[in-house]
Amino acid sequence: MNERTQATAERLLQQAALIEQSIPELDALCREAEPAAKRLAASSGDLITVMGCGGLLHGFYSALETLMRDVADSLNGGVPHGESWHARLLDHLSVDVPGVRPRLFSPDVRDRLDEFRGFRHVYRHLYVFNLKPARVLDLLTRLGPLWDELKPQLAAFAATLKEIAAGLTKDG
Numbered sequence: 001m002n003e004r005t006q007a008t009a010e011r012l013l014q015q016a017a018l019i020e021q022s023i024p025e026l027d028a029l030c031r032e033a034e035p036a037a038k039r040l041a042a043s044s045g046d047l048i049t050v051m052g053c054g055g056l057l058h059g060f061y062s063a064l065e066t067l068m069r070d071v072a073d074s075l076n077g078g079v080p081h082g083e084s085w086h087a088r089l090l091d092h093l094s095v096d097v098p099g100v101r102p103r104l105f106s107p108d109v110r111d112r113l114d115e116f117r118g119f120r121h122v123y124r125h126l127y128v129f130n131l132k133p134a135r136v137l138d139l140l141t142r143l144g145p146l147w148d149e150l151k152p153q154l155a156a157f158a159a160t161l162k163e164i165a166a167g168l169t170k171d172g
Contacts, residue, residue: 012165019158030147037140045133061120075101105153
């Protein structure tokens with residue numbers, strides 16, 4: 001096997017390992033969504049509770065975006081540039097690129113993730129007084145079902161990367 005093929009196989013295996021490491025971390029965050037939603041629903045919508053629940057949503061999307069950036073850097077030629085790069089990153093990774101990489105997640109998941117991306121922007125830029133408890137509650141209740149769909153897609157992506165790497169090392 002030549003050095004370039006070996007390096008490609010190693011990069012694919014490293015990316016698969018990062019994804020597999022991220023899944024339990026994201027899973028732990030998502031398991032907190034239901035208790036957080038119950039706490040928020042039972043509250044008066046006070047700023048501390050809303051910010052804490054918003055922080056959970058922010059943490060989920062930020063961790064996922066870090067994973068997406070890693071995939072884009074190692075398999076997609078880099079992260080998109082420009083003002084709307086966050087949205088374009090979602091777009092790019094929801095598309096299968098034959099001969100380069102499979103899609104990371106489905107277009108339907110991409111559309112649902114975009115709502116979390118938008119919320120993360122509001123939260124990150126500290127528009128905390130603009131956080132609407134009902135919106136936070138809505139996203140918290142939708143996080144579990146979204147994760148249930150996204151998690152196996154991430155695992156399948158990692159498995160595909162391992163299969164490609166194995167094929168490279170076998171053929172090389």
